[in-house]
Amino acid sequence: MPSRPDLVRRVAAGVALTGALGLGALGWGSTLLGEYSVMDMGGGQAGHVHNGATGPGAASTVSVTGLIADPLRAPDVRIELVARCQTIDIPGGRPVEGYTVNGTSPGPTIRARQGDLVEAVFVNESVAAGATLHWHGVDVPNEADGVAGITQDAVPVGGRHVYRFTADDAGTYWYHSHQVSHEQVGGGLLGAVVIDPAAPPSNQHDADAVALLHVYGGQHTLNGRVQDEHVPAGPGTAVRVRVINTDQGTAAVWSAAPIRVAATDGHDVNGPAAVEGRKVLIPAGGRLDVTVQAPAHGSARLHVGGARSITIGDPGSGAPPSRQPSDTLDLLAYGEPAPLGFDPQSPDRTFDYVIGRRLGLIDGRPGNFWTINGQLFPDVPMFHVRQGDVVHMRIVNESGEVHPMHLHGHHVVVLSRDGIPASGSPWWVDSLDVHPGETYEIAFVADNPGIWSDHCHTLPHAVDGLVAHVMYEGVTTPFTINGGAGNQPE
């Protein structure tokens, strides 16, 4: 028999426990998302408007489905892309279960000329969760952005969706599913896009090769093979290698021979100097065009990612692997300055995108989640802009891991890192690695109306809350996430 004070203590503990459980259940229930629209996110408190205008004209709205490429223009490039859930054959390695496009992974490389209208007819043959195509780095009209639940419904098995966009910027891009993307991109529902310049490029090269990196079931591949490649080239010939990082983490590129960074994320570098004894890093989702000159004798080896490499030059001769340099090329001070084409010094909007991490609940799921400006998803900021705005954004990483931040539909230019202003060629990116403790100031022109994801491209991080959106005034979406269409963009 317990004594009286003991009984009181136990009853009190019981009451406290019941109360705590009740409150806990209530708190847990309040995090459940259910079906939701990005239109309801953010509460509109995110931005500071500098021009003070809240003016008229906001009354007319347009749906994302109306933000399309010229519907009357006949396509210059037309391709059908069929997604399947199947075993992927990995030459040089073992086959893995995943996703293919037209029977292979990576899918076919789409090649267009600058100014072409590209029409891709996407068919989902057997991807049970539904699928989409997002044109990573291509500043497409919003309707063609391929984000399930924002710009379209995920294409169900047996369904199709037509993507149309003009290839305005020459460069290296890629396409991938943006439905359950952490799973489908990892599983191989992706491929390369190369847009050739209308006029001969400023950074001269004689030959061209795509180097798409992807890890399939723990196997590092180059263009889908667990094999290195060789690009035959005569002595002195410059070869442009288009490295595409489709993985979830940073990739390094280096060579014992001098290389030049010709482009980042589809934008040419102005006056790139020869890089020697340094590695160049590519964020997850990012692309890097590197020119390598075939040596007078033998060949040069370009390491792409930690595991694969490409030799360039005489097919009959190999080149030894070289050690990965410990120094990294700083793109903040690489190449020659050039005009940006807009004035970033007097922005119309300024935003903060501060990344942190804390324990909490997202959609009833407990975990150690990423935060944006101190808030857990979905209480993250909405970056409201108006067409024509010059937007200034400060990205701060207060967490312990690197985040490759990817803004859809736009290219941003880096203004500074940790207070040090950019001093080289304009550094244009759509995927930017922000390391722990770093602060980047970036700017872009809001010239592509729509609702655009601005998220981490280490895709499991996006699942864990590292996704916000840029929303143009007057743009709405009829699509929802977690509803009947099963849209789950992350």
Next chain:
Amino acid sequence: MRRTYSAFAWIIAGGVVVQAASIAFALGGIGRYVQDGGVIDKALVESRQATFTGDLGFPIHGIVGGMVIPLAAVALLIIAFFVKARGARKWAGIVLALVALQITLGYSIVDMPYLGLVHGANALAVLLASVYAARRIRRSATAGAEKTAADAIAT
């Protein structure tokens, strides 16, 4: 309650053993994987698809260290409030504090690798403290049968 207290303390001690074993298993597997030409880079780590022997050691270390042990340590402290034995709360508190320190160290290793040295040493402190907590409560439990003697023995 003494039995439960003791059981949870032993769970923590056992957890420390699992931690040492799992990380050794994982590092051994990495050594072998690299020997055989495997490459570990950010792409492989973030793909969460690494497939070498020993790879399982990392999630085990993470789950046991980040979930099982801290939950057991919190439970131990709660149970301590229902156990009538002098020092039960104190030792549960010490175990919980050491576990909290251990987790903080663990999550900070990537920032400051030298902290790994402390992380390894503190693991032994967690082990010793939890074993001591488990054993002393059983000792005082046996003594507890002779009511008057209990206080004299359980210091």
